[in-house]
Amino acid sequence: MAxxxxxxxxxxxxxxSPSDGLLYGTMWENKDVSVPLRLLEKSVRGTISNRLTSAVAKDPLKLNNDIKNSNPQTVDCCSLPQDCDTVKLEFTVKFLGNVGVPSACNNSEFKNNLQLAVSKYKERYEFNVLSKRYAYNLASGRYLWRNRVGADxxxxxxxxxGNTLENEKQFIFDGKNYPLSNFEYSDPKLDELAKLINQxxxxxxxxxxxxxxxxxIENGQEVYPSEELVMDKARVxxxxILYSVNGVAALHSQKIGNAIRTIDTWYTLFSDKLEGVVPIALEPYGAVTTLGKAFRHPKNKEDFYTLFDKFALGEQLDETQLHFVIGVLIRGGVFGQGEKE
Structure with a gap:
């Protein structure tokens, strides 16, 4: 097939498919009692701290005049109550089967060849590597994002x-045991959770x-819900602006999903073992918006479309490339030729 x-x-x-995550305040020694975290609005007087133009930087008088002008801002904020030392996050996540089966495809020959390629992957690897990494991210609390940084x-x-398991299962993890820089740590609980995801x-x-x-994170400390993307800044x-659900501070489902699929250690910069390089979310171009960088650029032929086309057309990929391609299929998306052109 051409x-x-x-x-x-x-x-x-x-x-x-994760839900939104709701945020609560509680005590570490008494986790059974919690209170919803609410957003507060406050107005603050900031200082001029942006980069100066050359004219202002060279003229002390102009700088002093600018400094005299306050920089008032109205912002949303969220913090633990003074009688709470722990932030609690709750969400649900659903895993589904039929990986690699298109929801829309206008070429039956391509669909058949693709499903054959996916079947070969399942026979050789099942989804063991991917499932272990998804489970690892659930156990580590990576989806807490900034709320995880500096936590005691x-x-x-x-x-x-709500699933077909005969008996409900519960897993308890110490998130500190699972470093975010790699996926090397393992234990029987993690293996069991990974097996459920794999099945x-x-x-x-x-x-x-x-x-x-x-x-x-200790009493009264700031909590970090998702921040809303403001499309029309002139009217706001x-x-x-922070995100809330029915008045309760929350994390976007997209943000939680991004954390769960932050498993890509197969891109070139990571394999080069450069200092500070970390796993990234599975994305067709390895895009990390906070860094303004695509770690899987087409010119290096390690982007999803280059590898997926080879995969679907029956060409050979190495093991790490296969895991990446299947992981992006699990992520989902629109990948037709027309979208590329």
Missing amino acids: KSNIPSVLAFERKI AIHVEVRTI TLLGKTSLTLKVTAYAK KKSK
Whole structure:
């Protein structure tokens, strides 16, 4: 099959579907009692701290005149109550099967060849590597994001709910045992959770998990919900708007999903073992918006489309390239030839 036969319409449903995450305040020694965290609005008087123009930088009088002008800002904020020392995050996440089966495809020959390639991957690797890394991220509390940084302790509870398992299972993890820089640590609890995810991706069962994570950050400390993207800044008076659900501070489901699929250690810079290089989320171009960088540039032929086209057309990929391609299919998206052109 020629590359020209890659369909113009090709889409895959995501196989990892998290909910929004709600934030609560509690005490580390008494986690059974918690209170919803609310957003507060405050107005502050900031100082001029942006880079100066050359004219202002060279003229002390102009700088002093600028400094005299305050920089008032109205922002959303969120903090633990003074009688709470721990932030609690709750969300659910559903894993689905039928990996590699397009939800839309206008080329039956391509679809058949793709499913054959996916079947070969499943026979050789199942989803063991990917499942272990998804489980690792659930256990580590990576989805706490900035709320995890500097935490004295991290406690994670993962419980199966509403699925076809005969008996409910619960897993308890010490998030500090799972470094975010790699996926080398393992234990029997992690292996068991990974097996449940693996069986689901293989289509043998269904799986929905309730995840509750606790980070001890001390009394009254600031908490970091998701920040809203303001499209029309001219009409919005606040310089920072935080996310809430029915009045409860929250993390976007997209932010939680991004953390769960932050498993890509197969890009070139990571394999070069450069200092400070960390796992990134599975993205077609390895995009990390906070760094303004694409770690899988097409010119290096390690982006998803280059590898996926080879994979679907029956060409050989190495093991790490295969894990990356299948991981992006699990992520889901629209990958038709027309979208590239």
